[in-house]
Amino acid sequence: MAIPRLNAYTLPAASDLPVSKVQWRVVPQRAALLIHDMQTYFLNFWGENSPLINQVVENIARLRAYCKTQGIPVFYTAQPAQQSEADRALLNDMWGPGLNKHPEQQKIIAALAPDEADQVLTKWRYSAFVRSPLEAILQEMGRDQLIITGVYAHIGCLTTATDAFMRDIQPFMVADALADFTREEHMMALTYTAGRSGKVVMTDDIMPLPLSKDALRALILPLLEDDDVPEDDENLIDYGLDSVRVMALAARWRQVHGDIDFVSLAKNPSINGWWSLLSRTPAR
The missing domain is CATH 1.10.1200.10 (ACP-like)
Known part of the structure; x- marks a missing residue:
């Protein structure tokens, strides 16, 4: 019932990506970055010093630094350390108590720690939009593009991308800034997004300029x-x-x-x- 122990795999390369039906491109004045559930609890399932997670964290950190230079706002999702039975509801049936048993692992990892300019959203369901002000904040900012990174690609990230599409927000799934249970599930999330709800890109596609x-x-x-x-x-x-x-x-x-x-x-x-x-x- 709980998340299984996970193993590293080779991240998708540009040549592996499914062809997206849409030809959208990220426009800094329209975009926001979402760093999804990069909490110690969710990353610990790969164990210490996972090459997969190290690469994903490095790519997200690069994207975050680029977004800061371009004035692109940065959002995080993070599940709370304590969740009531009513708050978790069906998540209990699917995944068990989750962070309730490991409240000390609630924090976003230090390498991606948010600063005072970033917004951390409390995460209640797979989609970052559920019980969240994310859509209202994006509308107020005049932002209608969402760059999605984090874990897990085929669960919360994919659901958030689909939910964004249903709200007329263009989602961009960053293939090498996501991690998943397996490479097959990772690719499934990318294939679904490319064909049904968004654009699949690489980190370097988002940040066309080197920063130094x-x-x-x-x-x-x-x-x-x-x-x-x-x-x-x-x-x-x-x-x-x-x-x-x-x-x-x-x-x-x-x-x-x-x-x-x-x-x-x-x-x-x-x-x-x-x-x-x-x-x-x-x-x-």
Whole structure:
């Protein structure tokens, strides 16, 4: 009846994603980030130092940092440490007493701890919208997109995505910022969302710009054919960066800086040259 002991699996890669029926894209002025149920209790089922959870937490942390730079509000869900029989109701039949037996594990994990600007919503049912002011807050903020991360993909995250869709809020399920009981259930949640209620994306799709020069370097180095590492002012073309990859980067970065194209990147194809273009304040 309780949540079973869980095992790590390989997170979906971009090539694994189901094709979404909708062509929505995240617009920072319309979006909000939801960090769903990332409480110690729910993550402890993988045990300590799970590579799956470590990667998911890292991706959520990156998304949260990006959202802070873009003025995208951050919401959390968290079940309370003590829940009455009436509050849990059918959850007791399905999952047992849950956090009632482990109140010391109620907190959101330290690596993703909310700050004073974030909003933590009390979680009562699978959907983050049930008995919650989330919809009203989003409407007041003029936000109609919800970026969904956390656990568990095929339960609360999927239900929240479907519920958002029913409320005319565009849900984005971030495939590599979710975790689940199994990879099969994870993929099921993504497939259902892609075909019925939202857009399935990767972390890097949400945050098209690297947040630092180090992050830019880490993005570029795997794209080079030469094993040598270029200095920040050296020409990346000389190290095997081909034009197809440059065009792909231009298309990605143009989501934020509309003046970036192949020609602008080719003028100074170096880490320093590209960082000078990317580190500008985006035009609103």
